[in-house]
Amino acid sequence: MDRPVSKVREAKLELYRKKGNIHAKEVTGRFNTLRWGMVWLTQTIFYGLCWINWESAGSVRQAVLFDIAHEKLYLFGLVLWPQDALLLALVLIIAATALFLVTALAGRLFCGFACPQTVYTSIFTWIEARIEGDHLARLRLDAGPMSLRKLLIKTAKHSLWAIVAIWTAVTFVGYFTPIRELLPTVVALKTGPWEAFWLIFYAAFTYVQAGLAREAVCQHMCPYSRFQGVMFDPATSNVAYDRQRGEPRSNRRQAGQTGDCIDCGICVQVCPTGIDIRDGLQYQCINCGLCIDACDQVMEKIGAPLGLIRFASETALVAPEKHRPWYTRPRIGAYAALLLIFCGMGVWTLEHRSLLLVDVLRDRGALLRETAEGEIENAYTLKLMNLSEVPRDFIVRVAGMPGARIVGEERFTAEPGSIRPVSVTVAAPSDSSLSGIQPMLFSIQAADDRSIEVVEKSSFILP
Ligand code: SF4
Ligand code: SF4
Structure with missing residues (x-):
């Protein structure tokens, strides 16, 4: 028997x-609870983080933002540049x-609990179960012929999937274009071409991967499983x-x-x-x-x-x-x-x-110049890159060359996140004991914070 x-x-x-889609039976238990805990945790962070603002240098900006146009990554109080x-x-x-x-x-603990594919498939199948019923009802519905009831149920499910996919895409693009600026343009259908492309692409990607392909991604597309x-x-x-x-x-x-x-x-x-x-x-x-x-x-x-x-x-x-x-x-x-x-x-x-980067370039026009007072002058261009979020004054000094001093302006202001090229002239006495190329150091220090200092090697040319 x-x-x-x-x-x-x-x-x-x-x-x-x-046959057809896999319609898994819902189950309760500690691993299911843990899995949904991870869905809530990851999605609360993903959907919520882009709405948090951060006050910095007297202005308010999005706390987490990949500002590609200005080549900056904001992470709360931290600003990262391509140099990072x-x-x-x-x-x-x-x-x-x-x-x-x-x-x-x-x-594959990551796959089962934290992979976006698993997380979004869980959300999409949860919606499916609420609309189509349990796994047996879903199997029956898929196997049955098309009818008005089936059409209505399927339309409702796909509409809700589309809403989740679109909101996921808006959130994703909101990490690259400030979401408070992006949302009104999405509602008015006036997004820029790049935003429009990524919104459509990411919404379609989420819909297909989590709604239609689901476990097939884990079985046939994911390289990690291999x-x-x-x-x-x-x-x-x-x-x-x-x-x-x-x-x-x-x-x-x-x-x-x-x-x-x-x-x-x-x-x-x-x-x-x-x-x-x-x-x-x-x-x-x-x-x-x-x-x-x-x-x-x-x-x-x-x-x-x-x-x-x-x-x-x-x-x-x-x-x-x-x-x-x-x-x-x-x-x-x-x-x-x-x-x-x-x-x-x-x-x-x-x-x-360092919140300061400096490039020192020698003036290519003239190697050296002799002044009426008998001093030798060399000219340089210093590129001061201020990587902080506030405008800063920097003081330029020279060292390592006997008697060398800066002629003229020593203090320069650089705007936040900008590169300021400044011309600096260094003078040194014409000393018969020294000649040719002599090593010299430039020290550039923030006026308001002595810990922000860069020392760059250079040279001074004597006759
Ligand atoms: S659930 Fe447990 S008892 Fe039932 S078939 Fe699977 S292994 Fe066997
Ligand atoms: S994917 Fe693996 S762990 Fe999850 S239910 Fe299937 S056999 Fe079990």
Whole structure:
């Protein structure tokens, strides 16, 4: 009697997994709660951050803004310039190393809980479930012929998806064009060509990726799923089915003769990528843990211990006595050390970044000039780049050349975020003991903050 029932169930699962869209059954549990917690956290930050203002240098601006036109990145009180590219590169390296570390520890945890694809697919399928009904109702609706009811339901769903996609695009572009300026132009359909392009592109991208493609992105398009295996080792924890405990599976449980898996198929029905975790580790698995929630409920009902499906490493499942704690694994140590080094480099670079950059150029017209008083003069152009958000006075001095002094103006004002070229003339006595090219230093210091100082090497030419 077991075989026909099992075959029917298997046929149903195959239908669910292979035909049309995957409509996963909703499930409650700790991993589902964690997943929605991450959706709320990431989306509160994403949709909310662009509305926060920041007061700086007597004016108010958007706290987080990528001002491409003026080549500035505002992060609350911090303003980064193209000269800070090293810092931005370090942020990317830190993010990549953290991802490697998390993957080595617990597989595709990022995919299951924080990847934008997962987050937006969760939001879009939540809307779908509210309008079309549970997974069975959605399967029936998809399989049924077109009717007025089906047309109305589908139109309502796609309209809501479009609204979410458009608002996501407005928010995204609002990090590049101040959102309070952007929104009225969107409402009036008067955005600039670049904003219009990115709004349409990003809205369409969100709609297609999260609404239409959803799990296909994780299965066929995401490059990370293909190379994540490089970071795995037998001690990496993943969502895994305890085969030793579960097999032989049977829907007629008999103590001592069958395993704990009652072959109910619920773990497959809740899987957003439509796989059967009992088939072993698969690249389509995004480690979302929903099958753990589902199976734990089944175990609770049949009075078996929880954790038939759980986060466990290959070693912990097959040979628990050989399982090593994470802190003894060389791979984890290497990733953690690299992460610490890169974070240290990032902090050091941030601490030591100068709000003043200076270029010293010699005057190409005349190498030197002899004055009526018998002094030798050299002319220079100094390019003062003020990277702060306030106008600043800078004082120029010379050192390292005996008797050298600035002739004329020594104090120059540079506007915030601007490059001010200034002409500086340096005079030195004609000294018979020195001749030719002599080394000299320019020191440029902010008048209001002595810690902002740049010393640049240059030279002074004597006859
Ligand atoms: S939910 Fe658990 S008991 Fe049911 S089929 Fe999956 S592994 Fe077996
Ligand atoms: S197998 Fe489990 S953990 Fe993997 S994607 Fe499916 S539900 Fe999520």
